[in-house]
Amino acid sequence: MELAPDRLAGHLAQGLAPLYVLWGEEPLGLLEAEDAIRAAARRAGYSERQVYDVQGRYNWEAVTKGGGNLSLFGARRLAEIRIPSGKPGTDGSRALADYAAHLPGDTLTLISLPNLEWRATQSKWFGALAAAGVTLQFRAVESARLPGWIAGRLKAQGFDATTEVLDWLAQRVEGNLLAARQEIDKLALLLPAGRLDLAAVQAAVTDVARYDVDQLPDALYQADLARYSRILAHLREEGEALPRILWQLSSALRLLLRLQSGLQRGETLPRLLAAQRVWEKRRPLVEGALRRLTLPRLEQSLMRLALLDRQAKGLEPGDPWSELQRLGLYLCRAPRRQAATE
Numbered sequence: 001m002e003l004a005p006d007r008l009a010g011h012l013a014q015g016l017a018p019l020y021v022l023w024g025e026e027p028l029g030l031l032e033a034e035d036a037i038r039a040a041a042r043r044a045g046y047s048e049r050q051v052y053d054v055q056g057r058y059n060w061e062a063v064t065k066g067g068g069n070l071s072l073f074g075a076r077r078l079a080e081i082r083i084p085s086g087k088p089g090t091d092g093s094r095a096l097a098d099y100a101a102h103l104p105g106d107t108l109t110l111i112s113l114p115n116l117e118w119r120a121t122q123s124k125w126f127g128a129l130a131a132a133g134v135t136l137q138f139r140a141v142e143s144a145r146l147p148g149w150i151a152g153r154l155k156a157q158g159f160d161a162t163t164e165v166l167d168w169l170a171q172r173v174e175g176n177l178l179a180a181r182q183e184i185d186k187l188a189l190l191l192p193a194g195r196l197d198l199a200a201v202q203a204a205v206t207d208v209a210r211y212d213v214d215q216l217p218d219a220l221y222q223a224d225l226a227r228y229s230r231i232l233a234h235l236r237e238e239g240e241a242l243p244r245i246l247w248q249l250s251s252a253l254r255l256l257l258r259l260q261s262g263l264q265r266g267e268t269l270p271r272l273l274a275a276q277r278v279w280e281k282r283r284p285l286v287e288g289a290l291r292r293l294t295l296p297r298l299e300q301s302l303m304r305l306a307l308l309d310r311q312a313k314g315l316e317p318g319d320p321w322s323e324l325q326r327l328g329l330y331l332c333r334a335p336r337r338q339a340a341t342e
Contacts, residue, residue: 019133
């Protein structure tokens with residue numbers, strides 16, 4: 001059974017399943033869910049705990065035989081199986097499927113996995129685990145949802161925050177929810193409950209945001225120049241290689257170019273998106289960019305990227321970082337009326 005993470009607390013209040021499988025790309029959600037399941041297990045009398053860290057060429061008999069052994073003094077036991085790679089291998093796949101088919105009595109099993117590829121979620125071993133217990137997937141909190149996430153956390157600490165405060169906090173903690181929780185906990189220690197003052201929050205919060213080059217295309221798709229600029233500045237400070245940035249941006253623009261060309265040939269957008277394997281959750285971003293960016297503007301942007309590539313290699317004069325900023329301005333602030341005449 002698949003369970004939404006925000007329903008875990010209510011589920012645990014009603015009773016425990018024999019098996020939980022936690023996976024995804026958001027570390028904070030995974031950690032908090034693990035803690036919640038452990039706490040529920042302790043309250044239910046699971047007094048023993050065994051941890052199996054699956055690394056490299058692992059001896060899966062330790063898991064299968066351990067589950068079959070009688071617990072010390074007949075006590076209930078919590079068995080945690082951690083697979084950091086998300087790839088149990090041939091032996092592990094068989095062992096997990098067999099384990100799911102013969103869950104040990106008086107044992108609650110908690111399996112932790114990283115973010116999995118789609119193929120892994122369709123595997124026999126994952127299907128066997130999902131059929132035998134409860135699965136929870138933890139997705140990253142996207143930038144548009146981050147202020148709401150922060151508002152919920154602040155409310156739990158007795159705070160009320162304006163949109164201005166929430167947006168400011170979101171900029172400082174984006175991509176790093178573990179640190180975001182620490183900053184919110186710090187606010188609870190330093191400030192009184194109630195309405196938060198922006199100046200007081202600014203004095204207390206550290207900039208702990210983490211950005212990756214993969215986030216640049218989405219900022220452009222959304223025409224969010226402020227976020228694009230923040231990501232670019234962080235990447236420069238962290239010494240990110242320019243070729244990787246240029247490759248990521250050119251890939252994003254070439255995708256839009258192929259889609260826009262197909263639309264001009266009379267093809268339908270759903271068919272084009274499927275042919276280009278655009279993920280379902282990213283399609284609204286891509287569609288918004290297509291409505292805003294014309295074919296000539298995309299072609300001009302790719303020509304600018306070619307110039308940036310030569311600048312990065314020292315073959316042309318100019319500062320490629322400054323040109324990247326100008327490119328963002330060009331793409332994010334494309335006036336529709338002007339674009340229609342291009």
